[in-house]
Amino acid sequence: MNRRHALRHIALISGGLALIPSCDFGKEDILTAYDKLQITPSLKKLLASISDTIIPAGEIKGALDLEVHDFILVMVNDCFNEENQKKFSQGLQSFSSYIKESSGKAFDQLTTKEKEAMVLETAQLKGDDSEEGRTKESIAYFVNTAKRFTIQGYMASEYIQTEVVPYSLIPGEYNGAVLISDLQKPRVNG
Amino acid sequence: MANLNIKSKQDRTYQAIVIGSGISGAWAAKEFCDLGVKTLMLERGRNVEHIKDYPTTNMLPYEFPHRGQIPEDIKKENPVISRCYAFREDAMHFFVKDTEHPYVQEKPFDWIRGYQVGGKSLLWARQVQRWSDFDFEGPARDGFAVDWPIRYKDIAPWYSHVEKFAGVSGNRDGIPHLPDGEFLPGYELNVVEKHFAEQLKKHYGNDRHMISARCAHINGNLDFYAQQGRAKCQNRNLCQRGCPFGGYFSSNSSTIPWALKTGNLTLRSDSVVHSIIYDEEKGKATGVRIIDRLTKEMEEFYADVIFVNAAALNTNAILLNSTSNRFPNGLGNDNGLLGKYVAFHNYRARVSGEYEGHSEYTTSGGRPTSGYFPRFRNVYKQETDFLRGYAAGFSASRGAGADTSGVGMDLKNSLLNPDQYGPWRVGSHMMGETIPKESNYVALDPNLKDEWGMPLLKISVDYDDNDEKMVKDYIEQMTEMFTKAGFTHIRSSDSKQAPGLDIHEMGGVRMGKDPKTSLLNAHHQLHAVPNVYVTDGASMTSTATQNPSLTYMAFAARAAHHAVAESKK
Numbered sequence: 001m002n003r004r005h006a007l008r009h010i011a012l013i014s015g016g017l018a019l020i021p022s023c024d025f026g027k028e029d030i031l032t033a034y035d036k037l038q039i040t041p042s043l044k045k046l047l048a049s050i051s052d053t054i055i056p057a058g059e060i061k062g063a064l065d066l067e068v069h070d071f072i073l074v075m076v077n078d079c080f081n082e083e084n085q086k087k088f089s090q091g092l093q094s095f096s097s098y099i100k101e102s103s104g105k106a107f108d109q110l111t112t113k114e115k116e117a118m119v120l121e122t123a124q125l126k127g128d129d130s131e132e133g134r135t136k137e138s139i140a141y142f143v144n145t146a147k148r149f150t151i152q153g154y155m156a157s158e159y160i161q162t163e164v165v166p167y168s169l170i171p172g173e174y175n176g177a178v179l180i181s182d183l184q185k186p187r188v189n190g
Numbered sequence: 191m192a193n194l195n196i197k198s199k200q201d202r203t204y205q206a207i208v209i210g211s212g213i214s215g216a217w218a219a220k221e222f223c224d225l226g227v228k229t230l231m232l233e234r235g236r237n238v239e240h241i242k243d244y245p246t247t248n249m250l251p252y253e254f255p256h257r258g259q260i261p262e263d264i265k266k267e268n269p270v271i272s273r274c275y276a277f278r279e280d281a282m283h284f285f286v287k288d289t290e291h292p293y294v295q296e297k298p299f300d301w302i303r304g305y306q307v308g309g310k311s312l313l314w315a316r317q318v319q320r321w322s323d324f325d326f327e328g329p330a331r332d333g334f335a336v337d338w339p340i341r342y343k344d345i346a347p348w349y350s351h352v353e354k355f356a357g358v359s360g361n362r363d364g365i366p367h368l369p370d371g372e373f374l375p376g377y378e379l380n381v382v383e384k385h386f387a388e389q390l391k392k393h394y395g396n397d398r399h400m401i402s403a404r405c406a407h408i409n410g411n412l413d414f415y416a417q418q419g420r421a422k423c424q425n426r427n428l429c430q431r432g433c434p435f436g437g438y439f440s441s442n443s444s445t446i447p448w449a450l451k452t453g454n455l456t457l458r459s460d461s462v463v464h465s466i467i468y469d470e471e472k473g474k475a476t477g478v479r480i481i482d483r484l485t486k487e488m489e490e491f492y493a494d495v496i497f498v499n500a501a502a503l504n505t506n507a508i509l510l511n512s513t514s515n516r517f518p519n520g521l522g523n524d525n526g527l528l529g530k531y532v533a534f535h536n537y538r539a540r541v542s543g544e545y546e547g548h549s550e551y552t553t554s555g556g557r558p559t560s561g562y563f564p565r566f567r568n569v570y571k572q573e574t575d576f577l578r579g580y581a582a583g584f585s586a587s588r589g590a591g592a593d594t595s596g597v598g599m600d601l602k603n604s605l606l607n608p609d610q611y612g613p614w615r616v617g618s619h620m621m622g623e624t625i626p627k628e629s630n631y632v633a634l635d636p637n638l639k640d641e642w643g644m645p646l647l648k649i650s651v652d653y654d655d656n657d658e659k660m661v662k663d664y665i666e667q668m669t670e671m672f673t674k675a676g677f678t679h680i681r682s683s684d685s686k687q688a689p690g691l692d693i694h695e696m697g698g699v700r701m702g703k704d705p706k707t708s709l710l711n712a713h714h715q716l717h718a719v720p721n722v723y724v725t726d727g728a729s730m731t732s733t734a735t736q737n738p739s740l741t742y743m744a745f746a747a748r749a750a751h752h753a754v755a756e757s758k759k
Contacts, residue, residue, distance in 0.1 A: 053597060053598065054597050054598070054601065055598075055601060055602050055605075056598055056599060056602065058599055058602065062602070074255065074256070075256060075259075078255075078256060078261040078262065078263075079256055079259050079260075079261055079262050080262060081262055112598070116597050116598045119597050120596075120597055147594075147597070151594060151601075151605060152257060154605070155605060156251045156252050156257050157252050158250075158252045161250060161251065161252055164606065165606065167250055167251060169248065169250070169426055169428070170424045170425070170426060171425055171426070171427075171554075171555050171556040172425065172554070172555040172556070173425065173555045174377065174378055174380075174425060174553065174554070174555040174556060174557035175378075175553060175554045175555055176378045176379060176380030176381055176383070176384075176553050177380065177381040177548075177551050177553075178551060178552050178553060178554045179550055179551060180550055180551065180552050180611060181550065183552075185607070187607055188603075188606040188607055189603070189606075190599055190602035190603045190605075190606050
């Protein structure tokens with residue numbers, strides 16, 4: 001095995017960091033772990049940053065600590081049809097230019113508050129039949145998809161389900177009339 | 191050489207052969223073994239041993255790479271099985287994929303199959319409601335199909351027999367057309383389900399009921415079930431993965447290990463049954479030809495009595511493929527009706543809604559069942575413009591949700607401390623009786639064959655006008671009942687799903703009194719070949735509205751005892 005093959009092998013088993021040259025993006029390589037998406041390392045980094053804005057670290061870990069962006073890409077790559085994969089990829093690719101145009105900065109240069117505002121704003125974008133409208137629609141589709149999978153990937157993670165809100169395979173006897181006022185759950189501070 | 195052959199033939203000879211290890215086949219085998227009959231049980235799929243072969247049973251949500259969802263490329267390749275509610279990441283290894291075992295759809299039919307030891311008993315919904323004479327007398331009263339050759343009194347003791355062993359939880363509801371059985375303590379209805387039951391009583395008197403559905407889960411008499419190695423249901427609701435507690439009844443957890451313990455059972459998996467061997471001189475069936483699934487070699491096994499329990503449509507296929515000079519059109523098929531009068535359950539429509547009342551309550555824990563709404567239409571007399579009627583499932587649920595409108599720390603804290611209670615959600619789905627017709631049939635394709643050289647099954651089954659009227663009536667009536675119960679935001683839908691997705695396909699080898707119009711007699715013997723019995727869904731003369739598995743189990747146990755009694759004559 002030559003060095004290049006060895007590197008690729010290691011990258012594949014380490015989860016998607018293999019870089020295969022591609023002409024689609026000229027300068028940048030495409031990540032092969034998500035073979036149905038056109039994801040470059042910088043797009044993946046951007047997605048990570050967006051997921052971390054959606055669920056940040058605080059007293060307990062956030063989405064970035066749990067690499068939820070990898071879960072998002074796996075779900076879109078494996079469980080979406082081609083049309084929705086395309087829409088997601090287009091939205092992700094257009095996201096940074098939209099941010100630049102409306103704020104004058106790259107997403108990573110924004111403050112936390114500004115980032116949050118941009119995620120909320122882009123999730124609400126409405127599309128129409130123009131090219132710009134279609135771009136806006138794909139951005140909103142991407143942001144809402146990313147948010148949905150960030151929530152799912154974060155809440156259904158090993159960390160949350162073992163250390164924060166333990167998941168029980170055995171839920172106990174059924175009670176069909178529990179007074180909500182009697183429920184006392186310790187508050188978890190994020 | 192001759193001696194070797196004799197020995198080899200002796201080695202392959204049993205007193206009984208049961209084809210199929212699903213819910214009915216394993217019951218027949220268990221009864222035979224308890225009665226001291228040396229039994230061979232053949233299963234076309236791989237072996238699945240209780241607990242050992244449930245790879246996902248204790249997996250946690252985060253251990254599934256797609257959190258339960260089926261990847262798109264699998265869905266695309268397997269559109270039929272992907273429509274099944276239980277075909278999910280945690281149980282997909284127990285379902286037949288479209289690509290593995292093709293069949294011919296003359297009309298759209300979603301054929302849901304489980305090819306493994308235990309069959310679909312690993313995957314069933316575990317609902318076990320008894321039939322009554324209002325069901326057995328249906329065809330004779332309403333003039334369709336043929337009269338059942340049996341009545342409730344013939345099968346009632348066998349319902350009791352299988353209920354006690356399998357473990358059935360339920361309440362004694364005292365409903366004439368849904369007889370009570372041998373029940374372990376029933377599961378509780380929640381506060382809104384009880385409200386709905388009370389409202390039905392108030393508005394419809396004693397005509398319409400909502401009860402806790404009887405289910406094949408252990409909820410008491412624990413020492414008795416410990417003898418089977420089974421324990422109390424833990425309310426996990428992960429049944430489709432196979433239960434490590436044996437909390438619900440399956441062939442794998444109950445009847446098969448029990449039969450193996452007697453020393454009388456030989457279980458041969460990976461045995462695709464080709465046909466039943468008919469001996470013209472003796473005038474009876476003498477054995478079964480199989481093709482080994484892995485080596486593709488043909489082999490023969492012999493027995494005095496043969497039970498066909500391959501699951502409704504495959505039982506039809508085996509009999510159709512069992513041709514001889516005496517039976518050129520399939521075993522026992524003198525009247526040409528084999529494969530015809532196939533029916534199913536109409537599961538097309540749903541009604542859902544919300545309830546603002548009882549807003550101070552929610553539920554906790556889990557339970558393996560929900561509400562059941564027995565048939566009320568045309569029970570005592572014909573009263574609508576369609577024949578028969580429908581039962582329905584019903585449940586109410588409520589849980590705490592989180593406000594997910596924000597982002598950042600607000601969203602995070604809201605997700606970690608869910609405290610948003612919306613209204614109760616209520617939902618119902620219909621389970622309609624369909625009328626068996628000659629035009630709903632299965633046959634063997636004359637040209638296409640599978641990997642084992644077996645002809646593909648051609649399925650031609652469709653809804654009719656009676657079904658359309660029933661869908662309409664269910665939606666109207668359930669909407670009215672929901673309205674009277676104070677439910678709001680009531681929505682109804684007709685999925686128009688193809689027959690088959692109900693997984694209650696029945697008939698083709700129906701029972702009846704007259705050999706001219708039926709295939710099986712009152713004891714499930716082929717009229718023309720009495721040492722061949724069919725006790726699975728294929729034997730059904732009509733479908734009623736109840737989930738059918740309990741009735742197949744009772745049929746199988748009853749017929750096995752009959753076969754043993756006959757052999758002693």
